Amino acid sequence: MKFEKVLTDDPIKEMWNRLDILSTISGAKKFLKERINEDSEISEEILEDKAKGIAFCIRSAREFFQTEIDHNMSTASISFYYGTFNFLSALLLADIENNYTLKDIEKFSSYGHGFKLFNNTDEEKILKRDNLIVNSNGFFYKFLKELNYDENLISMQGKYYSLEEVEEEEKYKIIDIKELISRIPELRNTFIEIFNExxxxxxxNCRYNLTDQELFVKFPFDKNSPYLSDEDIYQILDWPNDIELSQKIETSRLKIITRDKINKNIIPDKKELHKSVLCYDCYIKPLLGIEDIFLIYFMFLYVLSIWTRYRPNLWREIVEGRFDIYRPLITKFLTSSERILPNIFLNKIYNRRFLFTGHSYLG
Known part of the structure; x- marks a missing residue:
């Protein structure tokens, strides 16, 4: 992936300025033409329709993301969801390997956006009370399929109207809301203070000693949490039990040493790490095979959009009632969404990493 640095005192504004050329039909068409190879069979008519769709989606996304978060948490939750929906739509349209146009996006969405939110009224904890499932139709299902995810591993194959109806073999696909939030690194400090975990x-970070056949992996507490345990490491990295974990060697970190038949594949590749200006580089435990933080954000934004529109009693409790401890978490999530989602979209559509920063950051 290529790298592009953009110096700016206003990263959010500059991201949209950088995207502005794709919000024009001629700019989007030029972008598509530069990606067509000589073997492509895409017609001029489809190219024109794709360009119109991309330009429209980006203009729509910009309009939705203009919502101020302060004193507008409800409106921002809905607007950012639809802004991200337009980003995902633009990514589908920008793929020259398909012939999709806005008509197809409309068709996919006619079956819904691809989610269902179930409420378990017996559950005391709010973030365990609501559960999300991915349907086997709708926009999100189609998006996963186009990105070559194993949609059968993620989406429910049966039609269910309550959690109790879910077949035993599909129950692992039920996602509680805390599972989503715990995979968003930009929320680290707030999440840790609320949940103490x-x-x-x-x-x-790791170092491989070829001479002694040892792999040293360090997990800094200050970049993770003071609650980090051996069990957390094994769970997040999906390690087998035969990997030996040494004692803590300093108050600031843990060290892992494996000696026999060492396998460096147990450590995530650098390409698998999430990189953001709002958090430390980190490895995120996949959710039903989903590794893309962009999709995790989209899923939680869907939840917020449902809460704000259809769960007024719950939403009031979050804003000013007995669940108000979660309000700062949601505010931080929306602030992070405003900053990094346009950035991630730029990374994806141009296939390069964009860094928007001031001179002091580079210094």
Whole structure:
């Protein structure tokens, strides 16, 4: 992936300025033409329709993301969801390997956006009370399929109207809301203060000693959490039990040493790490095979959009009632969404990493 640095005192504004050329039909068409190879069979008509769709989606996304978060948490929750929906739509349209146009996006969405939110009224904890499932139709299902995810591993194959109806073999696909939040590294400090536990991601660095056939992996507490345990490491990295974990060697970190038949594949590749200006580089535990933080954000934004529109009693409790401890978490999530989602979209559509920062950051 290529790298592009953009110096700016206003990263959010500059991201949209950088995207602005794709919000024009001629700019989007030029972008598509530069990606067509000589073997492509895409017609001029489809190219034109794709360009119109991309330009429209980006203009719509920009409009939705203009919502101020302060004193507008409800409106921002809905607007950012639809802004991200437009980003995902633009990514589908920008793929020259398909012939999709806005008509197809409309068709996919006619079956819904691909989610269902179930409420378990017996559950006391609010973030365990609501559960999300991915349907086997709708926009999100189609998006996963186009990205070559194993949609059968993620989406419910049966039609269910309550959690009790879910077949035993599909229950692992039920996602509680805390599972989503715990995979968003930009929320680290707030998440840790509220829940007093290690989130489902890890900052790590490693060194391989060829002479002694040892692999040293360090997990700094200050970049993870003071609650980080051996069990957390095994769970997040999905390690087998035969990997030996040494004692803590300093108050600031843990060290892992494996000696026999060492396998460096137990450590995530650098390409698998989430990189963001709002958090430390880290490995996020996949959710039903989903590794893309962009999709995790989209899923939680869907939850917020449902709460704000259809769960007024619950939403009031979050805003000013007995669940108001979660309000700062949601505010931080929306603030993070505003900053990093346009950035991730730029990374994806141009296939390069964009860094928007001031001169002091580079210094």
């Amino acid at each position: 290690q989130p489902l991601y890890l900052n790590l």
